Structures are given as C-alpha cells and as structure tokens.
Amino acid sequence: MADKFCIGDIVELKKLHPCGSKQWEVTRTGADFRIKCLGCQHQVMLPRTKFEKSVKKILKSGLEQ
Numbered sequence: 001m002a003d004k005f006c007i008g009d010i011v012e013l014k015k016l017h018p019c020g021s022k023q024w025e026v027t028r029t030g031a032d033f034r035i036k037c038l039g040c041q042h043q044v045m046l047p048r049t050k051f052e053k054s055v056k057k058i059l060k061s062g063l064e065q
Helices: 048-054
Strands: 010-013 023-028 032-037 043-047 055-060
Touching: 032 048, 043 048, 048 055
Parallel strands: none
Antiparallel strands: 010 023, 010 055, 023 032, 032 043
C-alpha cells in the first residue's frame, strides 16, 4: 500500500485548532504522525488512524517544489 501522506504536506483538518487555524504541516510520518499548526506553530503527535480520520484534504503536497 502506497503512503498517502509525506513529510512537508500541508493538510486541512476537519476541526479548528484553538488558535483558529485548520492548516497543519506534516513533520513526521510512520505509526504516529507529528503535525505542526501553521497558525501558532504548536506541534502534536497523533496515531496514524486518528490522523487519517481527521484530515479533510491535502492542500499542498510536500513533493511539489
């Protein structure tokens, strides 16, 4: 199975972060994901299943340059 997400992706989550931003950058992938809020730079670790359920769409792929 090909991985859908890679480091550097900008994703939009379904729920707002308390700072008001929905945009996050993926900074680590694997069994757990680390994502960084683009509004306040807060970082969060999530299990893969929870992360995949909470993503609404990929705004920018980390592979694009």
